Amino acid sequence: MSSTSEEPRCDRDARGPATVHPTACVEEGAVLGAGVVVGAFAFVGSEVELGPGVEVAQHATLIGRTRVGADCRIFPHAVLGGEPQHTEFAGEATRLEIGARTVLREHVTVNIGTAPGGGCTRLGEDNYLMNGAHVGHDCQIGSHTIISPFCGLGGHSAVEDYAVLGAYTGLHQHARVGESVMVAGGAKVSRDAPPFTMVAGDRAKIVGLNSVGLRRRGFSTKTRAEIKHAFHLIFQSKLPLEEALARVDEEIGANPPVERLVTFLRKTKRGSCR
Numbered sequence: 001m002s003s004t005s006e007e008p009r010c011d012r013d014a015r016g017p018a019t020v021h022p023t024a025c026v027e028e029g030a031v032l033g034a035g036v037v038v039g040a041f042a043f044v045g046s047e048v049e050l051g052p053g054v055e056v057a058q059h060a061t062l063i064g065r066t067r068v069g070a071d072c073r074i075f076p077h078a079v080l081g082g083e084p085q086h087t088e089f090a091g092e093a094t095r096l097e098i099g100a101r102t103v104l105r106e107h108v109t110v111n112i113g114t115a116p117g118g119g120c121t122r123l124g125e126d127n128y129l130m131n132g133a134h135v136g137h138d139c140q141i142g143s144h145t146i147i148s149p150f151c152g153l154g155g156h157s158a159v160e161d162y163a164v165l166g167a168y169t170g171l172h173q174h175a176r177v178g179e180s181v182m183v184a185g186g187a188k189v190s191r192d193a194p195p196f197t198m199v200a201g202d203r204a205k206i207v208g209l210n211s212v213g214l215r216r217r218g219f220s221t222k223t224r225a226e227i228k229h230a231f232h233l234i235f236q237s238k239l240p241l242e243e244a245l246a247r248v249d250e251e252i253g254a255n256p257p258v259e260r261l262v263t264f265l266r267k268t269k270r271g272s273c274r
Helices: 211-216 222-234 241-254 256-266
Strands: 065-070 079-082 095-098 109-111 120-123 197-200 206-209
Touching: 065 079, 079 095, 095 109, 095 211, 109 120, 206 211, 211 222, 222 241, 222 256, 241 256
Parallel strands: 065 095, 079 109, 095 120
Antiparallel strands: 197 206
């Protein structure tokens, strides 16, 4: 039951009603989807919305305008929806959105957005955030990412689909990590990490092509070969960047992953790892 005077709103379907431990606090106004479980001493604020099947473990805290997608798992002492760690935040109506089937392990913290940053911190679906990771305000995280223990993602940074951040990775504000990037543990990423690469070090540099990641995603032999050729032209040929990108356009042609790599590089504002 809720510790407030009224029960939280509960959407019911075949999963059955939400289950709330007697010691948990679910404030009036919170929306709990069918089959939600809220554990002992957890706190769910009045503006939180939990999709069907969400599991909130003991001592977890969900506050702010936070929406959690179906079948997410939130482990003990995670804090989701806290105010941005930004000196100019003045209580604007910003929010946090987390996609379905995302796992947030112990002591993970994710802040809501800021008005200047677009107003929303967003995580896609099927992400796995390990213990102690922090996602700052206005971050945009794709789907199928792995963010390892004690990673720190600065405000406004972005991580694209299937990227893996090793333990203790530091991601600078506004920096981007492209799709299927493998970031080595302890790396300090101050410039954009281009898609399909492996980066390491302080400050992070490209150390190779993430061939294992490409195979795991099921890219065809032809697609992997063309990505490898683009990687060689851009990062190993010593051609000026624009000339290398023009060569990629000319020699490879229509290949969606390669086109995404080229677009990523042409849109960089911080410069990219080399």
